[in-house]
Amino acid sequence: MLDLKSASKLEIEELFKNLKIPLYRVRQLYHWIYEKNASTIDEITEFSKELRKSIAREAYISNIEILRSQVSLDGTEKFLFKLFDGETIEAVLMPEEDRSTLCASTQVGCAMGCLFCKTGSLGLKRNLKANEIVDQILALRRNSRKITNIVLMGMGEPLANINEVLKAINLMTEYLKLSPRRVTLSTVGIIDKLLLLPQMAPPINLAVSINAGDNDTRDFIMPINKKYPLEELVRALRKYPLKRGRRITLEYVLIKGINDHERDAIGLISLIKAIPCKINLIPFNPYKESIFQRPDEVDVLKFQKTLTDRGYSVFIRKSRGSDISAACGQLKGDYT
Ligand code: SF4
Numbered sequence: 519m520l521d522l523k524s525a526s527k528l529e530i531e532e533l534f535k536n537l538k539i540p541l542y543r544v545r546q547l548y549h550w551i552y553e554k555n556a557s558t559i560d561e562i563t564e565f566s567k568e569l570r571k572s573i574a575r576e577a578y579i580s581n582i583e584i585l586r587s588q589v590s591l592d593g594t595e596k597f598l599f600k601l602f603d604g605e606t607i608e609a610v611l612m613p614e615e616d617r618s619t620l621c622a623s624t625q626v627g628c629a630m631g632c633l634f635c636k637t638g639s640l641g642l643k644r645n646l647k648a649n650e651i652v653d654q655i656l657a658l659r660r661n662s663r664k665i666t667n668i669v670l671m672g673m674g675e676p677l678a679n680i681n682e683v684l685k686a687i688n689l690m691t692e693y694l695k696l697s698p699r700r701v702t703l704s705t706v707g708i709i710d711k712l713l714l715l716p717q718m719a720p721p722i723n724l725a726v727s728i729n730a731g732d733n734d735t736r737d738f739i740m741p742i743n744k745k746y747p748l749e750e751l752v753r754a755l756r757k758y759p760l761k762r763g764r765r766i767t768l769e770y771v772l773i774k775g776i777n778d779h780e781r782d783a784i785g786l787i788s789l790i791k792a793i794p795c796k797i798n799l800i801p802f803n804p805y806k807e808s809i810f811q812r813p814d815e816v817d818v819l820k821f822q823k824t825l826t827d828r829g830y831s832v833f834i835r836k837s838r839g840s841d842i843s844a845a846c847g848q849l850k851g852d853y854t
Contacts, residue, residue, distance in 0.1 A: 521578060522531055522551060522579050523581075523649035527548075533573075534664045537572055537576065547652075551565065552652075552693035555656055559573050559574045559579060560723045582599045582600065582657055583599065583660075584598070584661065594613075594838040595844075596609075596842050596843070597610075597658065599817045599838065610672065610838075611658065611838060618667070619665075620655060620668050621669045621672045622668055622670055623849070624645075625642060627644075628674045629678060630675045630678070631741050634758070634810055638850050640673075642678075648682045651683065651686035655668065655690070669704060670702065670704060671725070672784075673849050674752075675708070676703050677705045677715075678711075687719050700728060701723075702725050703724060704720075704725035704726070705726055706726075706727050706740055712758070724767070725766070726767070727740070728751075728786070728790075730743075730782065731777070731786035734750050735782065736801040739777070748789055749789075752790060756792055766795045767797075767798055768793075770786070771802055772804070795830070796831040796833065799818060799822055799835065800837075801835065802847070803840050819834075
C-alpha cells in the first residue's frame with residue numbers, strides 16, 4: 519500500500535498511470551490532501567466513488583495522531599503526537615494577536631547534545647519524514663487551530679535532516695500556501711548544509727543558535743561548535759545571500775554565570791560584525807534535570823543594553839509555556 523503523503527509525486531503518478539487515472543488528478547489529490555486537509559481517500563469528494571475505491575485498493579493517506587494537548591496559562595499550547603511506529607514528538611503553538619506560530623519538530627530526539635536543552639539529552643532516535651513534519655500542521659488545522667507561521671525549532675536539528683526538511687518546506691510553501699517569509703529554519707549552524715539552503719529552498723527565514731561570544735563557552739554548551747567553530751560559522755553567515763531587507767536572526771540562550779556577562783556580549787559584538795542580523799535573547803528555561811540556572815533579570819537587561827548601544831536590534835523573548843514544559847529547550851516528547 520502506498521502512503522499518499524510520504525510517496526513522491528513520481529510514485530503517485532506511477533500509481534495513477536497503472537490505474538489508468540489521468541495525471542491531472544494528481545494535482546487534485548495534492549489540493550485535497552494539503553489544502554482541504556482530507557485525512558482519508560473517501561473524503562476526496564471531487565473524485566467519483568469508483569475512483570476513490572480504486573485508489574483505496576492500492577493506497578492510503580497516513581495521519582499522525584494527537585495524543586495529548588496542554589494549554590499554558592499564557593495561551594501557548596503543546597501537542598504530543600504519535601507517529602506510525604509509536605515514536606512521539608512534540609510541537610508548540612504560540613497564538614498572538616496578529617499571528618499564530620507553530621514550533622514544529624524535524625527529528626525524534628536530537629544528536630546535537632546542546633547542554634541547555636532537554637531534547638538534546640534524549641539523543642537522536644530517528645529523522646522525521648517530510649510528511650511527518652507537515653502533518654504536525656495538518657493535524658492541528660484539522661482540529662481547528664489557526665497556523666500562520668512555522669518555525670522549525672522544535673525537537674531536532676533541521677539541517678541534520680536536510681532532505682526531508684527541504685521536501686517539507688516545499689510542501690508548506692507550494693501546497694499549504696505559506697509564504698516563505700512565514701517559515702523560519704533554526705539551526706545550530708551545520709555550515710556545509712546551511713550554505714546549500716539558498717539554492718535548494720524558497721527564501722525562508724534563517725535563525726542561528728549562536729549562544730556564545732567565544733569558542734570555549736560555545737564548545738562547552740554546544741558540542742557541535744568543535745566541528746563548526748564560531749569563526750567559520752560567522753564567515754558563512756557573512757556570505758549567506760539574503761533577500762533585500764531581510765536579516766538573519768541570531769538566537770542567544772542566556773544562562774546564568776555561563777554566557778550572560780558583559781564580556782560575553784562584547785565578544786558577541788566583535789564576532790557578528792557585518793552580519794545583517796537581529797538578536798533574540800532567550801533567558802534559559804530551567805527543567806528538572808538541568809544543570810543550569812535562569813539568568814537574573816538585571817543581567818539580561820544589561821546584556822541587551824550592551825548590544826543595543828552598538829546599534830543592534832535586540833529582543834528579549836518572552837518565555838512562553840514554561841508551566842507546561844513548552845518553552846524553548848524543554849521539549850522531550852515523552853508520554854508520562
Ligand atoms: S537546542 Fe536544538 S539542536 Fe540543540 S540539542 Fe536541542 S533540539 Fe538539538
